[in-house]
Amino acid sequence: MPLLQFDTTLSLSDDDKTTFAERITELYTAEMATTSGHVAVVVREHESAALHLGRAVDGPLLFLDAEIRRGRSFERKRSFALATMEYAADAFDVPTENMKVVFTEHPGEAMMGMDRVGDTWTDE
Template identity: 75%
Template sequence: MPLLQFDTTLSLSSDQKTELAERVTALYTEEMATTAGHVAVSIRERDDADLHLGRAVDGPLVFLDAEIRQGRPFERKRAFALETMTYLCETFDVPEANAKVVFTEHPGESMMGVDRVGGEWDED
């Protein structure tokens, strides 16, 4: 039950936010071998003064905090991060230096909704 939280200095329309959420959900399900029904996405637009990155260059910033269930191999996480950053950079003209992904991993039982509690991740 991942929570994919974007903080950005981009100014996005409602349609662009929907496109971003749908694309990232598709990337997540593909790269992380799961289904889309439990993927949550939040997009928070910030003022330029709200986000800082030491290596940043001129242009918008986009940070993704990916709260995910523990257990996925590094290769899956890296593939999702690269695909997501490539999409953001190409679609919204974000300089590569200004895109960042951080994963926080939780035990399956820490990931829950009203109707279910997550289990441990299994590649099968």
């Protein structure tokens, strides 16, 4: 039951945000071996002065805070992070130096919806 929160200085239309969220969901389900019904994506736009990254070059910034269930391998997380950053670079011209991904892992039981509580993730 991941919560994928993006903070960015991009200015995106409603259609762009929808396309972005749908593509990120596809990448997450493919790279993390799960289904899409429980993937939540948040896109928050900020003025350029509101975000800072020491290594940044001229261009938009994009940060992902990925709140995920504990248990995914480093390889799965790295693959998703790279796929996400490659997509943002290609689709929205975000310089690679201007992106950052941070994973926070939670036990399955800490991730809840009205109809379910997460369980332990296994790579089967």
